[in-house]
Amino acid sequence: MASAPSSDDLFDEFLEDNGHETEIERWERSYNKKQCPDCGGLHDESATECGVCGWHPAA
Template identity: 65%
Template sequence: MATNGDVFDEFLEQRGHRTEAPSWDQAYNKKQCPECMGLHDVAATECSVCGWTPN
């Protein structure tokens, strides 16, 4: 049986929303912040533009 969280995630995914935990995106040989799209070296652990950090 599906939990309420699974049903809600499925609802959001069907409408184009991401439901997995946010993480760095990749852009060429850089990390890209999923919040502000700022580019960083691969060693970055925090976005120096907006302060975002992965959970």
């Protein structure tokens, strides 16, 4: 028997259908540095928040 999709799955599908991203944003990598996905600022591997724009990954 198939299970019904969760309300979170339905909400994500609605957002995606209407042009919104639902992926969890994470640090990008540039050589041996972390790169902010919002502003492109480069940080050491130990960074937990962007020192340029204040972005931080969702917990």
